[in-house]
Amino acid sequence: MTVIQPQYEHLREWIASMPDTFFQQGEIIYNARNQIRVMTAPDGQLYNVKRFCMPKWYNRLVYSWFRTPKAQRAYTNAMMLQERNIATPPAVAYILCGKILRESYLITKQLTYQHRLYEWGDGLTEGREECMRAFGRFTARMHLAGVLHRDYSPGNILFDKVNDQWQFAVVDINRMRFGTVDVPAGCANMGRLWGEEDVYRLIAEGYAAERDIHPDECYQRMWHAHQQFWKHKIKPIEYQSKVHNNG
Numbered sequence: 728m729t730v731i732q733p734q735y736e737h738l739r740e741w742i743a744s745m746p747d748t749f750f751q752q753g754e755i756i757y758n759a760r761n762q763i764r765v766m767t768a769p770d771g772q773l774y775n776v777k778r779f780c781m782p783k784w785y786n787r788l789v790y791s792w793f794r795t796p797k798a799q800r801a802y803t804n805a806m807m808l809q810e811r812n813i814a815t816p817p818a819v820a821y822i823l824c825g826k827i828l829r830e831s832y833l834i835t836k837q838l839t840y841q842h843r844l845y846e847w848g849d850g851l852t853e854g855r856e857e858c859m860r861a862f863g864r865f866t867a868r869m870h871l872a873g874v875l876h877r878d879y880s881p882g883n884i885l886f887d888k889v890n891d892q893w894q895f896a897v898v899d900i901n902r903m904r905f906g907t908v909d910v911p912a913g914c915a916n917m918g919r920l921w922g923e924e925d926v927y928r929l930i931a932e933g934y935a936a937e938r939d940i941h942p943d944e945c946y947q948r949m950w951h952a953h954q955q956f957w958k959h960k961i962k963p964i965e966y967q968s969k970v971h972n973n974g
Contacts, residue, residue, distance in 0.1 A: 730802070731820040741769050742820045745832050749778055765837055773837040775816060777801075778830055796823055798831035801901040805835065808903075811872040814838075814896035838896055844881035850923035859926060861893035862886065863933025866917070869897075870908035871937065877902040880919040910938055914945055918952030927953065 729743050753766035753776065763777045779797050795803075798821040805818035816835035823831045844862075852859065862884075869876070876883065876897055883899040908916075917930065931946035938945075 728823045729820065730799075730822075732818060735819045738768055738770060738819070742822070742834060745776060745822055745834070746824050746830070749776065749832070752776075774819060775835050775837050777833045777835075779832070780830060796831050797901040798833040799823065801833050801899075804900045804903045807905060808874065808897070808900065811869075811874060813869050813872060813874055814894065815900055816896070816898060838885060840885035840887040840894070840896055842886050844884040844886070844920065847926055848881065848921035850926060852925045852929060856929055858886070858888075858893045859929035860933035860936075862895060863930040863935075864937050865895040865933075866930075867913065867934045867937030870913040870916070873905055873907060875904040875906075875908050875912065875916060876900065877904060878919070879916050881921050910940055910945075911948060913938070914948035915952040917949040918956035920953065924950060 729739075731739055731742055735742070749764070753764035755762060756765050756775070757763035757777075761777060761779050763775055766774055766776055768774050777798070802818045802821040805815050808815045809817065816838050819834040819836060821831065821833050847855070847859070866879075878899060879897075883897060885896045885898060887894055913934070914931075917927070917934075920926075920930075922930075927949050928942075928946050931949055932942045934949075935942040935945040
């Protein structure tokens, strides 16, 4: 099954050929369990094509009859984000292969943002203060719009300075929740980010300003979520050192 946004019908032949031509096109920009390639389409524009690998046999049945496949979910979520003015790569098409799902594909337009939040992992804040506050405001507006990204991690947040303003976008959006996001849930959503306490304090300032709460309360909730998440992701001795070095 191939589903294409009407404005991209002129690319139907190219899109429909993707299961046969994916590995012969473009440049790999992500290669793990799934693979993403950036490709130049016949219209001369750059597109990202994500190939979701074949699920295990049990999940093939689940995604075929009971649960929406990841490519389809990401396609739908992209449109829902755009309706809420949350930046994400515009959805172009998705492809589901086989009556019992094999691989699937998601095609989106490529964004030109040059940075990911990985860059904040060094814990430095000098020169980044306004960017970090702006990120807090962006996240608060997303939550106020009823959007919770369930994998809100550094690799899934893009940013750049556009017309002298910091702009942000989210990717890898097949795991989203739409509905009311209260302050505790919104602050907890920041737990997967990288960065030291000073980074979180600046993010909290921007987030709190948008949600009309005290920044200290916001910071405490975010930092607690961060500590709880990473406590289970790194070895105990590394975690103790991390907490000690942060006072």
